[in-house]
Amino acid sequence: MSTPTDDEGLGLVSSGGAAGPGNAGPRRRKKRRWPLRLLITLLVVVVVAAAAGGLYALSIDRSVSQNIKRADNLPPDEPTAPGQSPRPKKDTDDKSLNFVLMGSDSRDPSKMQDNGRSDTLMIMHLDSDRKGAYIVSFPRDMYVDIPGKGKNKINAAYSFGGPQLAVATLEQLTGTRMDHVAQVNFEGFISLTETLGGVTVQNKHAFKSHGYSYPKGKITIQGEEALWFVRERHHLPNGDLDRSANQRKVVQAIMAKGLSSDTIRNPMKFNSFVSGVAKDVTVDNKLTNSDIRNTALSLRLSPSDIKQIQAPISGFDNVSGVGSIDVVDETKMKALGKALKNDKLADYVEKYGE
Template identity: 60%
Template sequence: MSAVDSPVKPAPGGSPEPSPKKRRGLKVVLIALAVLLVGTASAGAIYAYTINRSVSQNIQRADTLPTDGTGGTTTGQPTVTETGTLDYVLLGSDSRNTDPGDGRSDSIMVVHLDKNRDKATIVSFPRDMYVDIPGYGMNKINAAYSFGGAKLTVETLQNLLGYKMDHVVLIDFQGFIALTKDLGGVTVKNKTAFTSHGYSYPKGNITISGQKALWFVRERHALPGGDLDRAANQRNVIKAIVAKGLSVDNVADPVKFTAFLSNVAKNITVDQTLTDADIRNTALSLRLDASDIELLQAPLAGFETVNGQDVDVVDKTKLAELAKALRTDTVDTYLKKYPKG
């Protein structure tokens, strides 16, 4: 890579992180975790078997975890936690194909479950983050998926954070947004009026479904904050899907709820080590609701232009603190120091 062509510019408003309220929204692939890990427990014993079978029959598995033969990462010296925490890498794209060269991942997140299973932290990594991709050098983080598929993306995250991930979940992005149609539409609060692909999105509360919902979460060029604003729209839509999909009325209807879970599972691929028993056991151990979930963005220091491309600059000091908080299960301490994420 060539030298940086322009100096670092401060992030909009002094910080690229979302507001405290938006940190509690759920970004796109969180619905996979929420439904698969919480859904079976919340549905009740009456039709739990039907739900488990529905998920098991529809979910797919693939070889997506990097390994050195001993369960560790392929490069670096990550620290393996011994606290009983769980960390999932969630990758969202228009395809669940895990092969290298199959496009770039649309969203990249790490979901951390604390050892008490009463708190979850979801850290999103902007796709333009400028990081070291093992074997390829500095590039945007979403290029890792194009170079080496899910395995290289996970390896990149492990090297960036300094510890090993437990599981990987790949999401068919378009399929997940289609759930808005299954639910009869979802209502979200749109902070910026814009148009995209023939659809109009006025400011305020709007109800969207199907293709209109898909372009709402895909559009970034018409938004003042670009990709960061798009990520906020993604979180708002998935929060609405989760709220409606896991509502009392929906869960109380066995046919409706089972169909919902089946459609979710059809759009998910998990790593080969994540068994049905793991999913059920984790579900039974959880004691959290939406208010116990913190949504953070990996810290950025600003923006640069490299080789004519705009990239997001990593705040290395703050990211090291966040990584340590995740690794040592002390996220509460991190949030006290950085209440805005």
């Protein structure tokens, strides 16, 4: 008995063979062309996807370039301040990123342009694998050594020497090199809550401010309501510490929603978000449009991957000529700086909390 050919095994019959159970007669074998058609279809899909991806990237670049501002006087070009030790070095294989965010919650948007005090000072750390982000805030009354100026509140560094001295102070305090700097019009940044349709935060203390009520627990806020949530400190039990915590919460919520997969998959919504960020941010000249786009699209974050950390303090005091201060917890600060430098903030949070 002969062995069936491959075609016969597939239920096909060569010319001259039986046509099947009914023996309907011979029929010509048809060549199967679906593999070629499938290949062509896949190639078309790949080309279209690549083109769409390219257009998406271009639209993001355009959203950034048409709105963002850059300043020659921002670090990291020449951030060394008088009296500062040499800048901390960064390992060449370290792909983590440290962004200094400096902003003002003042209604006067020019305050950050005339060497006024920085009311908001944060480091945003992105892990090397882009799977974790950490927002570290520094209370404005934290009493630190300002290079060349002696001890003072950390928010005075900007007043004494602009963004260069503010960054120099952070680098000296943490022993960690800062990669980029962004000056943020905080009032405009908070308006992103409207672009995103509101953001949800966990409110620790119930309070009221300027006609708005903020109950304890999960609340969704946007616009003016969100702005007063991050401004208020007088009606909070821990004053500026609680305000700093609320600022971190809102920044975290904006990042989580703005960089979520749902937003990124929606080109119109994501471009609107990117444009909104760019309008209210001034960055250093080394932070290019492609850097911003590539960093944003490289993130693999869920809301739980964005952590908040308050720079550690051990208590409060009053210093003549300076006023009330937050005393730095030197042990924890050393640990925080080491974690920042070694890209190990997850270990810090596990040991000390947020």
